[in-house]
Amino acid sequence: MLQRSRTGVTGTLCLQNGVDMNSFDEIIGHDRIKEHLQNAIRLDKISHAYIINGEQGSGKNMIASIFAKTLQCEKHGTSPCNECHSCIQADSGNQPDIIRVTHEKPASIGVEDVRGQLVGDIQIRPYSSKYKIYIIDDADKMTVQAQNAILKTIEEPPEYGIIMLLTENADGLLQTILSRCVKLDLGPVEDSLIQKHLIEKFSIPDYEARFAVAFAQGCIGRAESIIVSDTFVQMKDNAMHILKYVQDMTVSELIDAAKSVSGYKNDINDYLDLLAMWYRDVLLFKSTNDANLLIFKEELKTIRSQASVSSYEGLQNILNAIDKAKRRLRANVNFDLTMELMFLTMKEN
Incomplete structure (x- = not known):
């Protein structure tokens, strides 16, 4: 194991x-x-x-x-x-x-x-x-x-x-x-080289390697780290729960969700990157209807559902909100408040 x-x-x-x-x-x-x-x-x-x-x-x-x-x-x-x-x-x-x-x-x-x-x-x-x-x-x-x-x-x-x-x-x-x-x-390493390396070194399935490669953006050390990190698995589970159910969550539940993210403050850019990857998938599927292009292929049913009810403008608003959250956190704006505002934008759009 x-x-x-x-x-x-x-x-x-x-x-x-x-x-x-x-x-x-x-x-x-x-x-x-x-x-x-x-x-x-x-x-x-x-x-x-x-x-x-x-x-x-x-x-x-x-x-x-x-x-x-x-x-x-x-x-x-x-x-x-x-x-x-x-x-x-x-x-x-x-x-x-x-x-x-x-x-x-x-x-x-x-x-x-x-x-x-x-x-x-x-x-x-x-x-x-x-x-x-x-x-x-x-x-x-x-x-x-x-x-x-x-x-x-x-x-x-x-x-x-x-x-x-x-x-x-x-x-x-x-x-x-x-x-x-x-x-x-040091520029980014080719995705195909990273994917081949991950499969050979860790004996993981293709879909897990593809996800790590997409998330790593050419950094092989980052790709390896997410595969062996318990914290990343927990962080991804937290993000996936919010991504799937944000539209049905109450304001009170969104505030609680923002507080739950505080446990990942040291890795918050990774957390926000996960959110951005998801909404890019939704936007891509809405544009192409091609599941083969998705990073979160295993979540096709949810992505298809969100793509059908979201507008192009709404999805872009969400991606902009994620970028804005990154900038706010770099400027030391209150963490919980930043997360709450971002989650509200995700719900509204």
Whole structure:
């Protein structure tokens, strides 16, 4: 039986980040990025600073981990051997010359985090490897002061120093940092590749793989996460109940429904994406009457019913309301109120 994690989608590390992903050959998609990094290793033209930019679940950590492990591998190939002492240490998270910069404040990486774990530490030569590699996840969360503190190190690094900045928003970094790093942008992986991978890895039926692919929008880590996440299953069940019965719910029941969603605050964008996917299916079926195009094929009866009683304008109003809810939540508008207004729009339309 498949063991499911206890965290939600956005709170789950991409499954590919673990030791199962041992070499560049096992990375799904991103061929241009893999070729660039392996050529740099082959030609001994390693940059001292990289920005790996991509959405959550796109594989940033996985690529950074495999690149770092390869650079430190004692066999000096273009992929890690997975057998030497350094590779074994890297797989267990104990390679002393691969350092992950951590931070206590979830919303920001402060100047003291950077100074203490990188700027000062990089002056000490590697313990056992050719390089000393620093990986900073959520690098766009670095304060301006933290970015300025790291800038001089990026400008004048020791010969053995390599810094990898992982980010979902490279534009959040100072232009002076952007101009001094090799920037690698991770685009979406082809749906067919993700679907094939999911079926092979998890032995799931086609319809479950198709749903995960549609939801993931090209991010293979996100696709994997929703398959193994108990929280996602519960969140989807909650959303499906509201989607099926919203038109018959009283205002009081809608207020209760809004409160029930508060348990998924950490994954609210995923929750809202589920709602949007459903109403796009209703809109698509209303336009084409083609069930083969649907993501929620197993709910055809309900989708057909909603399509018959909803207008094109009404469905667009609902999709606009979902987008508006996302914007309100980003602006820290009251959570329950935002959900209530959105559910009322769904009921009315």
